[in-house]
Amino acid sequence: xxxxxxxENIITSLGFSVEENMKAMGEGISGIQMCSxxxxxxxxxxxxxxxxxxxxxxxxxxxxxxxxTFGKLVFLSAKEALKGSSVDPSDPRTVFILSTxxxxxxxxxxxxxxxxxxxxxxxxxxxxxxxxxxxxxxxIVVSNACISGLLAMIVGQRLIKNGDYDHAVIVGADVVSxxxxxxxxxxxxxxxxxxxxxxxxxxxxxxxxxxxxxxLSNRRPNGRKTVTELVSGASANDANHISGPSRTGEGxxxxxxxxxxxxxxxxxFISAHGTATPFNDDMESIALTRAGLAHIPANSVKGFIGHTxxxxxxxxxxxxxxxxxENMMLKNMGLQHQGLVNxxxxxxxxxxxxxxxxxxxASGFGGCNAAALxxxxx
Numbered sequence: 001x002x003x004x005x006x007x008e009n010i011i012t013s014l015g016f017s018v019e020e021n022m023k024a025m026g027e028g029i030s031g032i033q034m035c036s037x038x039x040x041x042x043x044x045x046x047x048x049x050x051x052x053x054x055x056x057x058x059x060x061x062x063x064x065x066x067x068x069t070f071g072k073l074v075f076l077s078a079k080e081a082l083k084g085s086s087v088d089p090s091d092p093r094t095v096f097i098l099s100t101x102x103x104x105x106x107x108x109x110x111x112x113x114x115x116x117x118x119x120x121x122x123x124x125x126x127x128x129x130x131x132x133x134x135x136x137x138x139x140i141v142v143s144n145a146c147i148s149g150l151l152a153m154i155v156g157q158r159l160i161k162n163g164d165y166d167h168a169v170i171v172g173a174d175v176v177s178x179x180x181x182x183x184x185x186x187x188x189x190x191x192x193x194x195x196x197x198x199x200x201x202x203x204x205x206x207x208x209x210x211x212x213x214x215x216l217s218n219r220r221p222n223g224r225k226t227v228t229e230l231v232s233g234a235s236a237n238d239a240n241h242i243s244g245p246s247r248t249g250e251g252x253x254x255x256x257x258x259x260x261x262x263x264x265x266x267x268x269f270i271s272a273h274g275t276a277t278p279f280n281d282d283m284e285s286i287a288l289t290r291a292g293l294a295h296i297p298a299n300s301v302k303g304f305i306g307h308t309x310x311x312x313x314x315x316x317x318x319x320x321x322x323x324x325x326e327n328m329m330l331k332n333m334g335l336q337h338q339g340l341v342n343x344x345x346x347x348x349x350x351x352x353x354x355x356x357x358x359x360x361x362a363s364g365f366g367g368c369n370a371a372a373l374x375x376x377x378x
Contacts, residue, residue, distance in 0.1 A: 017080065
């Protein structure tokens with residue numbers, strides 16, 4: 001049984017649809033800007049933020065189950081993806097999956113005691129969207145650091161392949177908050193400038209916020225010149241350190257080998273995690289080299305939209321699928337001079353050539369890693 005990407009949506013600083021985002025990225029436009037908002041940080045820092053005025057305008061007239069920024073992103077992204085889908089969200093054969101790292105954590109900063117606020121509970125946020133669409137099934141929440149989005153897609157694909165469901169509506173979202181900013185600042189992992197994945201002068205990541213929704217289905221979509229299949233996926237945890245990646249790339253290497261097991265062709269390109277922290281990018285170069293993939297063109301899109309945390313795996317997979325359909329790979333925004341333990345093939349200009357497959361990778365705190373293979377059908 002094949003599992004296809006049936007419908008999708010992306011919301012980032014660059015736009016509120018896949019098409020709008022891809023137009024900007026294709027033209028080399030980054031959504032990262034300097035921010036002086038003291039509710040997020042006492043000092044100015046580069047960040048990729050969603051246009052809140054546009055977000056509010058897009059939902060004007062809707063009675064929302066959760067009117068927080070996080071709730072709005074989840075609702076709007078799901079709504080836009082389902083608008084272009086033939087899948088019935090109320091069908092008992094459809095499951096809803098939410099991926100996020102922190103959900104509504106920003107509500108902790110509100111006045112008074114928010115300990116009893118159900119919106120702080122990730123399952124509650126997921127259940128709100130399920131109830132809105134009248135879906136009878138239990139929701140699934142995937143919150144596993146920065147691999148959450150990709151892992152949620154892998155979970156959805158496995159549930160469909162196993163015959164538990166025919167369709168999965170997978171929504172990933174995270175919001176930039178003072179809690180998240182201060183956390184990364186405490187690790188000294190935020191760059192003072194827009195991030196530079198794989199660059200020799202990289203000195204940290206750039207945070208981003210956004211949402212991505214993908215509808216997975218065992219039914220091949222109609223009316224498209226190309227469709228994308230989620231062929232396989234795997235996750236592995238090397239338990240190296242609570243925040244530091246493995247020196248040998250062990251978990252990512254294992255995830256890659258499992259995801260590509262039985263595949264007799266090299267992937268066309270690699271959509272890497274590429275956070276632009278010194279340790280992460282070196283770890284990826286080691287894992288990709290061990291997996292025999294160092295020669296494959298690889299990019300990170302975080303120079304365009306920052307690190308969108310629990311949404312990243314979904315957003316970046318959808319970007320990769322769009323690139324697959326257009327026979328192109330986006331450049332590594334911000335990269336000027338590669339500086340990695342092991343050299344990778346990291347183009348600094350958009351690459352235009354026929355592509356049939358790509359691999360998406362993700363890595364996160366606690367030693368978690370994931371990889372998935374996508375294939376184009378024409």
